[in-house]
Amino acid sequence: MNPIFNQGTSPAHRLILVLCCSVVLIFFDHKMSSFETVRGYLQTMVSPLQYFANAPKQIMNWASTNVVTRRQLMKENQDFRESELFFQEQAIQLSVVRSENERLRSLLSSPVRNEIKKMFAEILSVDSDPYSHQVVINRGANDGVYEGQPVLDEKGIVGQILHAGSSSSRVILISDISHAIPVRIQRNGLRLIASGSGQIDRLIHNFVPHSADVKEGDLLVTSGLGSKYPEGYPVARVVMVRTDESREFATIYSEPVAQIDRLRYLLLLSKEQPQNESKKQAINNTHSKKMTTTAGKS
Amino acid sequence: MFSNNGFIILLTLLIALIASITPMPMGFDAFRPDWVLIALVYWCLALPSKVNIITAWVMGFILDVLLGSVLGVHACAMALSVYIIVDNFQKIRNFSIWQQALIIGVLSAQYHLVVFWLQRFLNDVVFLPNYLYPVITTIVLWPWVFLLLRRVRRHFRIK
Numbered sequence: 001m002n003p004i005f006n007q008g009t010s011p012a013h014r015l016i017l018v019l020c021c022s023v024v025l026i027f028f029d030h031k032m033s034s035f036e037t038v039r040g041y042l043q044t045m046v047s048p049l050q051y052f053a054n055a056p057k058q059i060m061n062w063a064s065t066n067v068v069t070r071r072q073l074m075k076e077n078q079d080f081r082e083s084e085l086f087f088q089e090q091a092i093q094l095s096v097v098r099s100e101n102e103r104l105r106s107l108l109s110s111p112v113r114n115e116i117k118k119m120f121a122e123i124l125s126v127d128s129d130p131y132s133h134q135v136v137i138n139r140g141a142n143d144g145v146y147e148g149q150p151v152l153d154e155k156g157i158v159g160q161i162l163h164a165g166s167s168s169s170r171v172i173l174i175s176d177i178s179h180a181i182p183v184r185i186q187r188n189g190l191r192l193i194a195s196g197s198g199q200i201d202r203l204i205h206n207f208v209p210h211s212a213d214v215k216e217g218d219l220l221v222t223s224g225l226g227s228k229y230p231e232g233y234p235v236a237r238v239v240m241v242r243t244d245e246s247r248e249f250a251t252i253y254s255e256p257v258a259q260i261d262r263l264r265y266l267l268l269l270s271k272e273q274p275q276n277e278s279k280k281q282a283i284n285n286t287h288s289k290k291m292t293t294t295a296g297k298s
Numbered sequence: 299m300f301s302n303n304g305f306i307i308l309l310t311l312l313i314a315l316i317a318s319i320t321p322m323p324m325g326f327d328a329f330r331p332d333w334v335l336i337a338l339v340y341w342c343l344a345l346p347s348k349v350n351i352i353t354a355w356v357m358g359f360i361l362d363v364l365l366g367s368v369l370g371v372h373a374c375a376m377a378l379s380v381y382i383i384v385d386n387f388q389k390i391r392n393f394s395i396w397q398q399a400l401i402i403g404v405l406s407a408q409y410h411l412v413v414f415w416l417q418r419f420l421n422d423v424v425f426l427p428n429y430l431y432p433v434i435t436t437i438v439l440w441p442w443v444f445l446l447l448r449r450v451r452r453h454f455r456i457k
Contacts, residue, residue: 011350011351011381011384011385012381012385014350014351014352014381015351015377015378015381018351018352018355018373018374018377019374019377019378021355021370021373022355022370022371022373022374022377023370023374024370025359025369025370025373026368026369026370026371026374026416026420028369029368029369029370030368030420035369039363039369042363042369043363045363046360046363046364049312049315049316049319049364050319050364052316053316053319053320053321054320054321056320056321057320057321125321128365128366129365129366129367130328130429131367131413131414131417131421131423132366132367132421134366136366162366163366170366177421177422177423178421198423198424
């Protein structure tokens with residue numbers, strides 16, 4: 001039976017207890033970076049709910065891919081074949097250029113760029129907080145995802161991994177208000193920082209002097225500083241430069257190159273190298289060790 | 299909580315959690331009603347001995363993890379909104395369904411404002427009027443959810 005008078009602790013006491021818990025949680029989660037592992041575990045625990053919430057959309061997608069006409073498929077195939085030929089041609093060119101570049105780099109005795117391991121991921125379409133720009137993807141720590149891993153789509157940088165659960169993880173987008181990424185202008189190598197503005201189509205560049213050579217339409221690529229993002233991936237295109245001399249710095253806005261509002265498939269870049277590459281390096285290392293031991297003996 | 303078919307309560311709350319993260323078409327996304335808040339308010343009015351502020355806080359916490367906000371933000375807001383219901387459940391029970399809907403609207407607005415204030419305090423977010431659109435849908439939805447959950451409660455004889 002429902003008691004008319006509440007038993008146990010009064011609601012006010014419970015409220016105070018709960019509010020204290022919230023304050024402690026907010027403090028730890030916001031200020032302590034060590035809390036990230038806990039968030040990883042929590043992400044793991046709720047991932048069934050996320051997969052469940054994603055199921056209707058998955059079914060719709062499955063249905064729409066199954067219900068296509070033969071003509072559509074044939075046309076698609078034709079398109080793919082054409083683009084494959086096109087890309088193959090580019091790949092041939094690229095391999096020649098790459099080997100040449102490596103040779104030149106070794107001549108200049110600057111470090112040779114390593115191959116980067118890549119991983120494919122798909123977005124789980126679940127809703128996130130309207131106050132932050134995040135998406136959830138269907139890869140987690142079991143697949144080798146780690147925190148801070150760069151994420152991109154076919155056009156450019158999208159963001160980085162925020163929390164890695166075991167089978168799903170959360171990506172923070174470059175347009176999020178708490179995110180910033182070091183970039184340089186491809187045209188002249190001028191270095192800037194692109195901070196998110198909370199708007200999906202705008203990045204802000206703070207503290208740029210009026211004399212800086214920035215033009216509308218300039219492509220910004222990652223500069224590789226900060227060692228989170230590898231160098232040379234496109235990030236954004238400058239859309240507005242306003243040099244109002246009454247202000248201390250120039251006002252510069254840019255628009256992300258990646259289609260952040262239309263994401264579906266993503267690519268994750270890893271710091272570790274692919275298998276064959278690391279083997280090659282290991283062999284090199286043993287060679288150099290031998291060399292040094294022989295040198296030591298002599 | 300689990301005696302007398304109490305797990306049904308948990309099931310409805312779970313469905314509310316899933317409903318609050320399922321993808322919606324772009325235009326309707328801003329109008330997503332506060333499913334979890336509505337479900338919690340109903341169970342607090344109907345069975346205050348089973349569902350209380352602690353339950354609300356835990357639900358808010360799970361919502362925080364699901365939505366990726368700073369832990370404790372939604373939990374805090376949810377607990378504050380449900381506290382008002384728990385403190386006045388005997389009065390609010392006797393109101394007509396539309397009066398209840400208005401009260402839920404106020405609670406929902408309070409919930410969103412608390413979340414906004416905390417986020418503003420932590421991250422300097424900017425206020426947009428569409429953060430309050432869910433209040434409208436929540437008011438419209440309340441009578442239907444109320445009738446549905448009452449039927450559920452009577453059918454499973456949850457006490």
